[in-house]
Amino acid sequence: MKLIVQKFGGSSVADSDKLYNVADIITKAYSQGNEVVVVVSAQGDTTDELIEKAKSINRNASKREMDVLLSAGEQISIALLAMAIQNLGFPVVSLLGWQAGFITNSAYGSARIEKVNTSRIRNELDKKNIVIVAGFQGINKCDNITTFGRGGSDTSAVAIAASLHADLCQIYTDVEGVYTANPREFPEAKKLKEISYNEMLELATLGAQVLNNRSVEMAKKYNVELEVLSSMSKSSGTIVRSVAKMEKMFLSGVVKDTNITRVSVTGVPDQPGWAFKLFSMLAAKDINVDIILQSIGRNGTKDITFTVIKDKIDETLKILNNYVLPLETSKVIFDDNVAKVSIVGAGMETHAGVASQMFEALYEEQINIQMISTSEIKISVLIDAKDADAAVRSIHRKFVR
Amino acid sequence: MKLIVQKFGGSSVADSDKLYNVADIITKAYSQGNEVVVVVSAQGDTTDELIEKAKSINRNASKREMDVLLSAGEQISIALLAMAIQNLGFPVVSLLGWQAGFITNSAYGSARIEKVNTSRIRNELDKKNIVIVAGFQGINKCDNITTFGRGGSDTSAVAIAASLHADLCQIYTDVEGVYTANPREFPEAKKLKEISYNEMLELATLGAQVLNNRSVEMAKKYNVELEVLSSMSKSSGTIVRSVAKMEKMFLSGVVKDTNITRVSVTGVPDQPGWAFKLFSMLAAKDINVDIILQSIGRNGTKDITFTVIKDKIDETLKILNNYVLPLETSKVIFDDNVAKVSIVGAGMETHAGVASQMFEALYEEQINIQMISTSEIKISVLIDAKDADAAVRSIHRKFVR
Numbered sequence: 001m002k003l004i005v006q007k008f009g010g011s012s013v014a015d016s017d018k019l020y021n022v023a024d025i026i027t028k029a030y031s032q033g034n035e036v037v038v039v040v041s042a043q044g045d046t047t048d049e050l051i052e053k054a055k056s057i058n059r060n061a062s063k064r065e066m067d068v069l070l071s072a073g074e075q076i077s078i079a080l081l082a083m084a085i086q087n088l089g090f091p092v093v094s095l096l097g098w099q100a101g102f103i104t105n106s107a108y109g110s111a112r113i114e115k116v117n118t119s120r121i122r123n124e125l126d127k128k129n130i131v132i133v134a135g136f137q138g139i140n141k142c143d144n145i146t147t148f149g150r151g152g153s154d155t156s157a158v159a160i161a162a163s164l165h166a167d168l169c170q171i172y173t174d175v176e177g178v179y180t181a182n183p184r185e186f187p188e189a190k191k192l193k194e195i196s197y198n199e200m201l202e203l204a205t206l207g208a209q210v211l212n213n214r215s216v217e218m219a220k221k222y223n224v225e226l227e228v229l230s231s232m233s234k235s236s237g238t239i240v241r242s243v244a245k246m247e248k249m250f251l252s253g254v255v256k257d258t259n260i261t262r263v264s265v266t267g268v269p270d271q272p273g274w275a276f277k278l279f280s281m282l283a284a285k286d287i288n289v290d291i292i293l294q295s296i297g298r299n300g301t302k303d304i305t306f307t308v309i310k311d312k313i314d315e316t317l318k319i320l321n322n323y324v325l326p327l328e329t330s331k332v333i334f335d336d337n338v339a340k341v342s343i344v345g346a347g348m349e350t351h352a353g354v355a356s357q358m359f360e361a362l363y364e365e366q367i368n369i370q371m372i373s374t375s376e377i378k379i380s381v382l383i384d385a386k387d388a389d390a391a392v393r394s395i396h397r398k399f400v401r
Numbered sequence: 402m403k404l405i406v407q408k409f410g411g412s413s414v415a416d417s418d419k420l421y422n423v424a425d426i427i428t429k430a431y432s433q434g435n436e437v438v439v440v441v442s443a444q445g446d447t448t449d450e451l452i453e454k455a456k457s458i459n460r461n462a463s464k465r466e467m468d469v470l471l472s473a474g475e476q477i478s479i480a481l482l483a484m485a486i487q488n489l490g491f492p493v494v495s496l497l498g499w500q501a502g503f504i505t506n507s508a509y510g511s512a513r514i515e516k517v518n519t520s521r522i523r524n525e526l527d528k529k530n531i532v533i534v535a536g537f538q539g540i541n542k543c544d545n546i547t548t549f550g551r552g553g554s555d556t557s558a559v560a561i562a563a564s565l566h567a568d569l570c571q572i573y574t575d576v577e578g579v580y581t582a583n584p585r586e587f588p589e590a591k592k593l594k595e596i597s598y599n600e601m602l603e604l605a606t607l608g609a610q611v612l613n614n615r616s617v618e619m620a621k622k623y624n625v626e627l628e629v630l631s632s633m634s635k636s637s638g639t640i641v642r643s644v645a646k647m648e649k650m651f652l653s654g655v656v657k658d659t660n661i662t663r664v665s666v667t668g669v670p671d672q673p674g675w676a677f678k679l680f681s682m683l684a685a686k687d688i689n690v691d692i693i694l695q696s697i698g699r700n701g702t703k704d705i706t707f708t709v710i711k712d713k714i715d716e717t718l719k720i721l722n723n724y725v726l727p728l729e730t731s732k733v734i735f736d737d738n739v740a741k742v743s744i745v746g747a748g749m750e751t752h753a754g755v756a757s758q759m760f761e762a763l764y765e766e767q768i769n770i771q772m773i774s775t776s777e778i779k780i781s782v783l784i785d786a787k788d789a790d791a792a793v794r795s796i797h798r799k800f801v802r
Contacts, residue, residue, distance in 0.1 A: 016458055019458060053477075053481065054480070054481065056417050057417055057420060057481050057485050058485060058487055058488040060487075060488070061483075061484035061487060062487055065483045065484050065487070065495060066480070068479065068483075068495050069476070069477060069480035069484075071476070072473040072476040075469060075470070075473040076454075076470060076473050078469065079455070079467070079469040079470035079473075080454065080470065082462075082463075082469075083455055083462035083463075083466050083470075084458050084459060086461075086462060086466070087458065087459040087461070094466060096546075099545075120544070143500055143521070144500075
């Protein structure tokens with residue numbers, strides 16, 4: 001008997017047929033003698049529809065009330081999935097985030113899980129129930145509902161798998177695994193059999209929408225073996241574990257991310273402390289910055305450029321404009337017509353010339369590089385948004401054969 | 402400073418405009434220096450839509466999972482209403498049934514409130530918040546979500562008013578108060594200024610859809626003063642209290658109820674215990690029976706006839722058919738083409754001839770009476786469904802001038 005955690009995203013449970021397809025997968029695992037805990041997202045576009053509804057009432061609603069609203073989406077999907085499983089004749093119980101023991105901090109809209117009190121889930125498993133848990137939600141210490149932000153259901157699944165010491169955590173999605181590039185846009189992409197946490201983490205952080213990066217971080221921390229696979233196909237997926245053991249590709253993937261904006265603060269005094277002050281103000285508002293570039297000082301001033309995700313641009317500009325207000329020389333400019341293209345692969349640590357090969361691929365397409373950022377296993381470049389697809393294809397051609 | 406509980410039904414919060422209309426009513430009461438607790442139902446047809454969704458998955462879903470599903474409706478409406486109030490610049494917090502302290506028994510779908518732990522509500526009021534509570538829902542002692550059945554939000558409001566010793570419990574609906582007949586169908590109906598709990602209870606039990614009868618029972622038990630009024634008009638409504646003090650009409654109302662089925666069990670042995678056994682089996686399944694008529698025994702057998710609400714007819718027939726199975730002489734027949742028409746009024750206790758006047762009104766329209774049931778302040782007759790409207794008009798004409 002194994003303990004398996006399965007997670008199904010919104011598109012996997014979008015309608016009655018899909019719910020029954022998922023119910024088949026779940027009850028098959030249960031019938032093979034496994035204990036099964038299932039984490040589900042809200043159906044299809046439910047979350048977006050609820051957000052639209054909220055916006056029609058109040059564009060600046062508090063995040064607390066947004067979380068009360070949005071968590072209703074998963075509540076609906078867990079009940080419907082449980083009903084489908086009941087109809088197939090299996091014992092099942094659905095649990096909301098608070099019933100499943102998810103305790104979080106109070107960062108409404110992007111709450112962090114502090115612990116999972118698994119006693120209720122354990123109890124239901126001991127009663128031989130299939131347990132369906134609402135993903136994406138928990139409560140803080142004041143008993144208020146919190147949500148984990150986009151992709152939060154992945155995090156819910158990994159947190160349960162870690163807390164229950166599950167044998168495997170399967171993340172069902174609408175692609176068959178992790179690919180060397182987004183297979184929906186680039187048909188030449190190849191599926192990976194295995195990938196390490198670190199590579200997956202880079203891919204997720206860089207905008208590959210297969211797995212949420214917080215969930216990969218957590219899986220790495222607690223050594224939870226993940227399998228990414230499709231609910232609509234019977235193929236095996238991609239295994240994510242600490243060390244990928246099987247055939248190993250030099251490059252894990254090429255990722256493009258157009259959900260970013262480049263922001264520059266020009267004319268900042270060329271003195272210590274300004275950059276620190278600027279980024280700590282953004283961090284205080286939970287605004288993550290990526291690729292940072294600082295110009296060399298000239299005439300006593302310097303320019304600081306970085307990227308933020310598009311969602312956060314209004315808030316970022318508000319903070320920065322206050323910041324530069326007292327500085328006569330300074331101003332804030334931004335460009336959201338940019339894309340970040342990155343390559344990830346553990347192999348590049350030990351191979352020289354990876355960067356130059358990537359830049360060569362871009363040069364062959366006459367693509368201008370605006371910014372560059374590197375880590376041990378990844379290289380990212382910021383380019384014009386219109387060049388993004390050509391860049392991915394050219395780089396993919398060079399590295400994946 | 403008064404403590405006011407306000408309850409708004411689904412049609413009062415059906416869309417953005419209506420939510421803002423309700424937000425205006427709430428914030429006006431708050432601005433006048435009152436503490437305000439608001440109970441809300443699910444928006445418009447949300448509950449029906451969720452039921453349809455469930456039926457498309459599993460027509461025999463467990464009641465536990467139905468309650469998980471349906472309680473999401475109020476969750477959406479409390480969040481949206483709180484957002485509207487925030488937009489008007491007032492401090493507000495929304496609470497789900499479990500957060501507001503509603504503890505119930507485990508009768509999923511028609512749970513009874515066992516207590517309301519008001520500490521969280523009290524705490525939020527002390528912080529000067531307007532408190533929005535999801536009606537119709539609570540949790541049982543195992544932390545599972547329960548719902549109270551149709552009209553359950555009225556019960557939520559009265560339970561909070563009773564537990565907090567509120568000064569007034571306002572039930573906002575889409576009619577302006579309690580009328581001598583349903584004003585949507587019978588324009589000659591007159592609005593009552595006051596009505597006693599007992600009369601209101603008869604009206605509610607008899608199918609007047611203004612107030613849920615459980616909520617009136619609870620208001621009577623805890624002496625909570627109710628006001629029934631419209632969210633769409635500024636007129637004062639109808640006050641419900643222990644003794645109606647002001648101008649008093651002889652008749653409180655004429656009510657028609659077509660949501661019933663007449664069931665007969667024929668050929669039951671004319672021996673003690675059979676009726677008891679029959680009705681206790683129905684009671685065990687929470688099936689309420691009304692107007693009961695038992696024929697005089699003949700040839701060693703008798704017939705038992707009664708009414709149940711239409712929803713319960715399948716379950717009732719199943720139980721009864723099992724019951725009569727061993728009896729060769731017995732069979733079960735039913736007719737759902739019937740209506741119950743009732744008159745209610747405290748005045749009739751002290752006036753002779755009320756029944757005969759009612760029967761005269763029916764006779765004038767050539768309407769045949771199938772069954773009769775009376776209490777101190779009400780008379781009900783069962784008639785053919787097609788005669789129901791003519792019966793109400795004729796009776797109303799005779800008593801309300």
